Amino acid sequence: MAVYKNTSGQTSSNGLKTGLKSRHLTMISIAGVIGGALFVGSGNVIYAAGPAVILAYALGGLLVLFIMRMLGEMAVLNPDSGSFSSYADRAIGRWAGFSIGWLYWCFWTLLMGWEAYVAGKILHNWFPFIPIWAYMLLVIVSLIWVNLQDVKNYGEFEFWFALIKVVAIVMFMVVGSLAIFHLWPWGDISAQGNVNYLLDQPFMPNGIAPVVTALLGVMFAYVGAEIVTVAAAEAKSPEKEICKASNSVVWRILLFYVGSMLITVCLIPHNNPLLKDPTWGTYSVTLTALGIPEARHLVNFVVLTSVCSCFNSALYTCSRMLYSLSGRGDAPKSFGLTNRKGSPWAGVLFSSLFALVAVYLTATESMNVYDVLMMATGTVALYVYLVIAFSQLKMRKKYEAEGRKIDFKMWCFPWITYAVIVVIIGSLLVMLIEGTYFKEVMYTSLLALLIVAVGGIVHKVNLGKGVSRTSLRPDSTLD
Template sequence: MPHFAQALARGLNVRHVRFMALGSAIGTGLFYGSAAAIQAAGPAVLLAYMIGGAAVFMVMRALGEMAVRHPVSGSFGQYASKYLGPFAGFITGWTFTFEMAIVALADVTAFGIYMGFWFPGVPRWIWILAVVFFIAALNMMKVKVFGETEFWLSLIKVSAIIAMIIGGILIVLFGFGLPAEAKPGFSTLLAAGGFFPNGFWGLLASFSIVMFAFGGIETIGITAGEAEDPKSVVPAAINTVPVRILLFYICTLGVLMMIYPWNEIGTEGSPFVQIFDNLGIPAAAHILNAVVITAAISAINSDIFGAGRMMFGLAQQGHAPASFAKISRNGVPWMSVLTMGIVLLVGVVLNALLPESLFLIIASIATFATVWVWVMIMLSHIAMKREIKRESLPESEFPSPWWPVASYAALGFMGFVIVLLGLIPGTRIALVVGTVWIGLLFVAYKTWVRGNGLERAELEDETGREYASVNSN
């Protein structure tokens, strides 16, 4: 197992982490996947985002409490090892890496679709190949360069969405660009079947895409290992989660459905671009397409960062090849970043073979991996809170609110979403793939990790006391 002296460079400040948090919440799931969620639930998708967002916020607060107490690389993978046992850490870390790889495949797929808006005659895989090489090279630079890049990419996305919400409100109020007979507002929002046009089942069916949209937000916890002051940086980023969900998901989609009937929002490209293109404002459509391309690049950037840092943490625990813990002169785990770049090249092949059906399949599989990781975060947090009480340890500096009711409610909701994936025909493949994945991890752990034995890895909390995170076998 690699020696713990090899540490990642700390170069992320409050501004970097806060905008990385924004970037992780604004990506393919909003700009592209929201169309499928709208088709499933109609206007009730707004309620789905509220419910899902509340559960995600509790996951983030639980993660935040652990990240401030133990600001280590590998984050929740190491927390699971400490509080739930080595196998839990192994399965959590590798499932998050799997999640980031799948989400990144969805993001590069969406990137190819967005470029098709401007270059319909160019094969999608060419654009995907180009963006994979670009992002991989960017992640090989110093983490401060990554943070600055993510800051500016996220700033573009945030500014564009705020401008679009303001513009959408003006269209609703004054009818700019709409036909004379149009009735923007609640009339359009509720015209095609009311708030629950597809019934309660439609609301449930939308959760697979809704939760996919929030996938990757837990990357905030991983930044603790490279943040200059994790005790102030991480809480500041996490506490903005409810506002981001309200503004960027609920307000944005609410305004869009007030302008354009929800049942006419298709899945050919981004619904945002489609809506403004059909309003007869082609310049706005091109501007928005540039924005969603920026969003995709930002999301891919975060995906590679998160997976790379998790693999670094896994290698530190003896849960991954030692080469993944090697640090470059720039303080970057170069082998893990390179591995993610190679995995993304699979997206080039998949987009050449399955250009039409790929996104929904990838999104549903990513949802399983995402929710599984969130379940492990909640279980780790619950175990930590019990240990604090049992051993009369000092209270956390950033405690999760409404403990224990909210934590158990969020955990129950995550389990419910996993069950939903198996009940809905279109997403059932996600449960099948997820079950196979967990089975493979179990076999890998028994034959590879336990067979080789593990050294002891330590986590340190804010009291300065060290705790064993992985027990020797």
């Protein structure tokens, strides 16, 4: 693998420093699964689907479990900061690696602007004498600084961000469980004894259609689980950490998402109007009903740490994706340069572009424009999952033909892989026909086609002139 600049300290096979510890990787994998959508966005899903939201989150989690197993199989054999983009390059072709890498970069860099905006709004609500855009700038500059330091700094920040989220979820589940068993002495729920909403209302009060729509929306809540395979490339034992993270995805989803939804639908009627109020959120509504004072502020603090964690991970992931694309000749060589701390500084700064655009739009009261940009990334998760499945299908067959030993395998190959491909394609078709996510599918598809077209031009010009792609792809190409 090419290394553009030597850095002090031990380096991984792709030239980045190996500063992440096992506890960092554990919390990064947890942080990747827990997003702000759990605390706030899940309210809309509960309102529409009713108690069947449990089924939607469980089925969505099952799909992510299979995807992580496929990705883990490839990552254990070839740890790489480009993760699925690198594997798509090797398995499907250069156009696939280029396209999915840049599409994924677009998703996270656009999301960073939105996360900064949410953080700014929360801080502005607490201390209104400072404008939202100023808070946004503070968050952005602070987390850019973190990502320009040694990678262990990123790991430490994610460790504590994730720990706050885990503690909050565990406390919510403990309090909620006490209320369900009539052991919580405060709040309207205990006073009325209404802790059997799950049994008292229909499982699918609005029919199957909202559940299908909810399932499609739930898939987006799990985006970020794959970040650990990017970060593992900078760990001392990437193969071990990837196996551990992939195996633990299922219990994290069951505990954090399915468990939280189960408690919520037991304690709160699904048609509570506050659930679909974006200023409240699932946890706030439930904890307020339980009589906890200032529950909204407590939850907003957790959401603040969650969006900062998301921004931090997004910036890290974007810079490493650019680093990998640069090494393969699919991005300018400058994105492969690292500073003395081992950080790909050019990729970090460039990946902050849309976050700074969001600051400008907020300052000029034009943030509604950003909503249109975000719509273009609405179904990126499904495209990434689809590419992972096709890549694993081809790479597994290749390795088996070569007689290569595979210790960490996808189950029931190739049948589950084929089933996942069918489900994802079917989901995209349902989204188009059903209509709720029609614009997201269309805008994301147009963005993907644009990136493919740009990729064709880039390969003609050859941004990676002077870079030997053979040396960057130790496994023989399949295209």
